[in-house]
Each structure stands twice: as structure tokens, then as C-alpha cells.
Amino acid sequence: MLKRAREEAFKPVDLASLVFLRVAFGLLLAGYQLRALLHGTIERNYVKTIFHFHYFGFEWLRPLPGRGMLWLDGVMVVAAVLLAVGAAYRAAALVFACCFTFQFLIDEAFFINHNYLICLLGFIFAAIPAHRACSVDAWLRPGLRSRTVPAWCLWLVRFQVAVPYVYGAIAKMNGDWLLHGEPMGFYLYMNRSNAVLKHLVYLPGMKFVFAWCGMLFDLLVVPATLWRKTRLLAFAALLYFHVSNSFMFHIGVFPWLMISATTIFWDPAWPRKLLPATLFPESDAPPTPERFRKPILVALALHAAIQLIVPFRHWFYPGDVNWHEQARHFSWHMMLRHKETLIRFRAHDPNSHTDAFINPNTFLNSWQVSQMKKIPDRIHQFARFLGDVLSFGKPKRVEVRVDAYVGLNGRTPERIVDPSVDLGAEPRRWGPAEWILPLATAIPDAQMPAPESETPDASDSMYSD
Secondary structure (H helix, E strand, O other), X not given: OHHXXXXXXXXXXXXXXXXXXXXXXXXXXXXXXXXXXXXOHHHHHHHOOOOOOOOOOOOOOOOOOOOHHHHHHHHHHHHHHHHHHOOOHHHHXXXXXXXXXXXXXXXXXXXXHHHHXXXXXXXXXXXXXXXXXXXXXXXXXXXXXXXXXXXXXXXXXXXXXXXXXXXXXXXXXXXXXXXXXXXXXXXXXXXXXXXXXXXXXXXXXXXXXXXXXXXXXXXXXXXXXHOHHHHHHHXXXXXXXXXXXXXXXXOOOHHHHHHHHHHHHOOOOHHHHOOOHHHOOOOOOOOOOHHHHXXXXXXXXXXXXXXXXXXXXXXXXXXXXXXXXXXXXXXXXXXXXXXXXXXXXXXXXXXXXXXXXXXXXXXXXXXXXXXXXXXXXHHHHHHHHHHXXXXXXXXXXXXXXXXXXEEEOOOOOXXXXXXXXXXXXXXXXXXXXOOEOOOOOOOOOOOOOOOOOOOOOHHHOOOOO
């Protein structure tokens, strides 16, 4: 069986669908980064910020000084365009992937699942020869031209695109989503002015229809798109799902990226039916040398193992991951929680025996504040930062304690961190944090608010998954 799999991995397959995805990925990401640059997002989030939240193990990482982050974004725009047209393709893909990943790792408060996917796809493009056709490189180097690539290239991309869908479905298999229809009920209510949804929001059970359909879509879209008989229906559902998500949640490039990426499950030669035959060479790629085959298969197996195992690491943490948020990143948990929050940071100076409340907005921008107060680890990081700043030049360290209340998916707000613990002095450790209080409140059987009710504050919604 392993021998057969090894043989299948290096059989030639048409590269036309990979070429399409290369072009779509490059152009979408060039536009994504250019928009961030022109709208001031890069300057606001990476140049003018005082404090950055860190991924565990990357506390040492800092933004480039001065206007370096703006130049970095410009480099990404150029690299993405070069990737799309296949000019200096390998170098362009690697430069884009490294730069995007560097920016991604600087501030954990800006974590979004689709940015993680972009990092992965960027490095995958650097590893596969998707420039053997319809590229500047192939035009300049005729010996590079080919209509095929080894099958592992296609299946690696298919695997990576499938992971967010499948694990997104698994994450939705929880009581809040399936049994209570939350936070889908909240999301529908927040979009009640939408021309289509306004007729559906107040229908009984509609939140359950959307919740269950969302889970089933994620679970079935990949096999339904791979199977020719259901492909057209699956793609129609895909278009509706992602376009409606784009209008409901304003989640940037993600819907359009996934619409483009999901075409990788079609017949690999499908773009040839739409484009002139002269754009694609007729020769096959030379077979992969035997000495390279084993290292390639080992690397593929290692990558697959990481992608399959890492999303489940939160199972080693007691309690509801949507509450404590530990080990939640890189698990493809998307749009699964809405949190109402109230937080106060209390500083006690043992040197002067005085107390003060600290306003987070003094050190954080509005987005960082909204994302910090929902997640205990970010609360902890900021408390440690306050402890360092307020203790500077003093013989005794200033103590920082936190009163933080969180209401998860319509529950009554309750304390999420132990207010007696000096979080400013608490070390950041790998593993479950004892100062995070367990979720004690059951989700209520809440009814949809009446149409005349005031619009709830959406500033704390977790649209950033």
C-alpha cells in the first residue's frame, strides 16, 4: 500500500488548476496588502502602537523600526504580483510567505484564521512548481515549460484547503452552536437590516437552520466538490456561503480566497476549457529523481501530521475552549463565540500604598482593547506590561489585579480571571492557567430580541476569527 502511494505521489497530473490558483492567490493578496497600506491599517497596527501581544515563544519578535513595516508591506505587494505572473516565482513566493508570516507573528491580537492559511499557502507555493506554464519564468526559460507536475503538488494544496473546512465543521459540533444556535442568533440579529436577512431573522428556529447548514456545509463541501455529480451544486452553495459571509461579517479577502482555492478540487485540467490552448505547453515534466522522493514524502507526512494534530491540542486544557481560549489558535475555530465584556485593571503601589485604575486605551488602540478583554492570555500579557511600566524605578514591584467579566454566547457575564491574583507578576507558562476561572453559567434559552429593540453594541463581536 505504501509503495502504491509512493508511486501515485509522483505520477504526472495537469497543472492548469494550480496555475489558476497561483494567479488568483497572488492578485488577491496583492490587493489585500495594498488596501491595508492605503487605508492606514499597517501604520495604525504596527507603526503607531505602543504595545504588542505576543504568541507564546515569539515574545522577542518586534516590528521593524520607523516606517519599516510600511516598506515591508510594499515588498509583499510586489512579491504577490510577481508570484501571480510567475516572475522569479520561487523567490517571490518565499519572500511573500516570509514577510507575511513575520507580520502575522508580531501581534497576536490581530490573529485571523485566514491569515494563518495565507502563511501556509505562501510557503506551499514556494515548494511546488506552479510556474511551469502561463508564467514569465516559463516564457524566459523554455526548458522549464511543462503541462504537468507531480501529483503530490496538487494533493498538498487540496489537503491544505480542505483542512479549514473539515476542522471548521468539527469545531461547530458543540452544544452552543448546534443545540442553542449561538452565536449564530446574535450574528443574524446584528444583520437584521440586510435586504435578504431582514425577512428571515425573526422566523422561529432560523438561527438553528443557519447553524446546522453552516456545519454541514463545512463538513460536506470538499467531498461534494471532488465528486463530479455534485460539483455544480456544491459550488453554488459555496458561492452563496462565502458571498453572504462577506456581506455579513466583512472578513476581508477570506471569502474570495476560499472561492478561488476550492476550485482546486475540480478536474485539474478545467482552466484549459476556458483559455486558449496555446497558453499551455504540451510536454510533460521530467520524472522526479529517485534520491529526492523519500525526503519529499517525509516532508509531506510531517506537514500533514502537524496540520492534523495541532488543531486538537486544546483538548488537553480543561473546560470550554471558547471560554478560556487556551490553545485555540491554529485550530480553525471560526465564528464560534460572541463575548460581552467588562474589565478593570487595578494597580496597587506598595511603595506609596496607593491604588489606581488603569485605562487600557492609554497603551492600546481600540482594536487591541476589544480583542484583549475577551481572552485571558491577552489580559495576562497586558497586566504584565503594566506591572513593568508602573514599577520602573521603584524598589517594590507594583501589583496589577484584574476585574474581568465575560458573557459567552448570551450567558450572564461572570468572572473569567481570579481577581486576587497579581497578574502583573504571574509568569506566562505553557499549559493550563490556574488563575482562569471555569465557566459556571449555562447558556439561557434566549429569544430573539424584538424588532423595536435597540441595536446592541457590536464592538465586542468576535468577527475576527
